[in-house]
Amino acid sequence: MPYDPHAIEPKWQERWLREKTFSVKVDRSKPKYYVLDMFPYPSGSGLHVGHPKGYTATDVVSRWKRMEGFNVLHPMGWDAFGLPAERAAVRENLHPAVITKRNVDNFRKQIQRLGFAYDWERELSTTDVEYYKWTQWIFLKLFEKGLAYQAEVAVNWCPALGTVLANEEVQDGKYVETGDPVEKRSMRQWMMKITAYAERLITDLDGLDWPESLKEMQRHWIGKSSGAEVTFTVSGAVEGGASGAGSFTVFTTRPDTLFGATYCVLAPEHPLVASITAPAQRAAVEAYVAAAKHKAERDRMADTKEKTGAFTGAFAVNPATGQPIPIWVADYVLWGYGTGAIMAVPGHDERDHAFAKAFGLPIVQVVAPSPGASGAAATCDVQQAAFVDDGVAVNSRFLDGKGTADAKAAMTKWLEEKGLGKERVQYKLRDWLFSRQRYWGEPFPVLHRADGTTVAVPDDQLPVLLPPIDEYKPTADGQPPLARATDWVKTTDPRTGQPATRETNTMPQWAGSCWYYLRFIDPKNAAAPWSKEAENYWMPVDLYVGGVEHAVLHLLYARFWHKVLYDLGLVTTKEPFQKLRNQGMIVAASFQEASGKYHYPHDVEETAPGSGQWRVKATGTPVKTQIEKMSKSRYNVVNPDDVVRDYGADSMRLYECFIGPMEAGGVWQTNGVEGVYRFLERAWRLFFTTPKGATRDVPNPALVERPLDPDPKAGEKELEKLLHKTIQKVTADLAVMGFNTAISAMMVYVNALTGRESLPKALLDPFARLLAPFAPHLAEEAWASALGHATLIADAPWPKFDPALCVDDEIEIAVQVNGKVRDTIKIPVAADAAQCQQRALASEKVQRAMEGKPAKKVIVVPKKIVNVIC
């Protein structure tokens, strides 16, 4: 029986588990390496081949680092709170914990089948009481610092579900999953003051080894902009008599254009709107504000082309010109950003320009193109289009002639001197809405006392357990599910004996994932979330791998909590994840009829090989093929269990690596799995053979314990060089996670060894170790049964290469004539330029290409190329 993954894989997996091979402890005698996967949400549908792409990458790295002598921490756990389990609980009438356990067991089994080197002793779930106890504890740290607070905020409320929804879950005023209508409602919610950390969340990005695009996304999300705030007083001289009381402040990044501010706009939610609106305008303004209220914020942002608004009848004084300018209400000004009010400079802002055009407001030019400008930056007709580039101030009295940067500074200084404004930095980032009206999440460890104050549950009474309830639905009067546990809700404050009620909101799913990487370093600690010793040794995470979909939310929330913990002296690193890489998404072909109906890949066939035309096998209906994201509804999900069943875990792992660069994603193709499977078979046959008539493989008799044959004709010295080059290549590729090219190099090596009559073990022993991080089961089997080692290859040292053996004595270089390759010549690697030139010119092909003309110039790049110019 040839290579049979099923005969060897379970055996080694059991042994790794039994011997706790990958369980690690703090060991100061070794350098540490902490490799972390973004832990999964254990869904009911199980793993698909996309998950293990990242897991395989981290596993290869952790096995390699381990062989390099590092003490490698590589844990796995479950981000298991969340809505899907709660919905399934309602559907199946089971407790969400039961559903969760079922899903976790399934995920664990699926993951273990792939032979990952996880320290399963550290497994955790965010739903474990011993885990969420500490999530609550950390929450209280934030609460005590004033970073967790309650506020009335506008939320997306879905009456049908009885819960608030995240912005991403709402589209066109409907819940994306069910289509139930969603309305805006003002509710008391828990908020996290992440905005207090905005500046540090931006600056500390600089020191991180993360994809630049991802850092950029976070910077944009935080959205820092510098400018000034300017105070406008409402002028009393209004026709119809709106009282001139009040003033408002605007934020602008272009204080230099203040002279061009020809009107102001308040957001519909701005409190001043009601008080300044003139009687004659009242009906129109109120109608406009009411209409704006009904538009979801997302919709409001969606149609940016049509500008709408209403004139309040009031005027403000432009502090620079002293002139009254009208105050409008318009929904293009957002209440949630800046001050909810703007000064409009239609000459130099596209939105203001569009609005001014729509309502016939004056447009004034206050910036002219710089003298040296060209192209778009040089043309300027502000009546036609806003000029938004930097330039030179005009029509701006004391600013005239100043460049934009100077003008900004001068105007800001002027405003400060007059007490009319000041410099200001503004962030797009808003505080984090931290509560959900759901059951399956961490209860807030707080008590609302009868006197209206909210206090922390004392540390020694943590955890606040999720109470059992009869139904996982909101109450009839719209309270969250936890309100059903009336005995639990009603309690007393242990410090004062005062009656109190418990919080019925729960924390969002992000809470548990904000600190799991810290629990992994000391998961069984009952006295503290983690020990100082463990934190000191293991942190920070050296390599964190996950999907880009967490680019902002999870990674920003976790960084925020980490910084709070840092300020509290609970962690010693400013940032949790030093190096981060994204794995690409795996997609697959799907097959769809013209009617839109999808078919499984095994239900369709190609009309003729290579035709690219496909049809349904049973009916002959033509289907179109397309490459799409894997999803159940598209019938194109590939389950890793099936791949393991057909080809084994090692092939699955290898294909995940070989499909392309790790961060690039790729198309899943069964043929590709067959390709790596064949490679493993060839590798296997170097170590084992099946004797005639035998059912079991025996060590390959060609494997011999002897020194390499020095005779060049034997070719073994050449193979030794190839071995060292392969070690060099694979090692270098691992360092940059270039798994696909590392495997390619190993394929070349195996192809070179294949078919040889005699195989000195010196050529195979290091190769088995190279292969071990990628195909650990096969490597262990070869290591033990064919090479005769008693210890695990997982503990073997990583092979070293001899740089001297990585260079050839003689190399082939190309010879060009006038830039075209005409010949290749073999020269000693040490040949100098003169020798190269001489050898090149001696070539017959080169001579012919030169057509008898003399060489005008010869460029020689040693070890690379010779180019003869004639």
Next chain:
RNA sequence: GCGAGGAUGGCGGAAUUGGCAGACGCGCUGGACUUAGGAUCCAGUGGGGCAACCCGUGGGGGUUCAACUCCCCCUCCUCGCACCA
């Protein structure tokens, strides 16, 4: 609209960062072994041409002895963000 990334054989992808484009794998073609092959092994495989050669890295221009790689312009694709003042 803004930002980032990308475009290389029939397909997935390589290319030491300016030095023989297409490593490796899939697919395909031919052959060997076979009762058989959808197993295995060997050979071939960017396009054109009998050939010498010519043409080829999305398109156009440029720099250079030499460009997938650097510069300018354009097209298309993917992913973010999107009235953020």
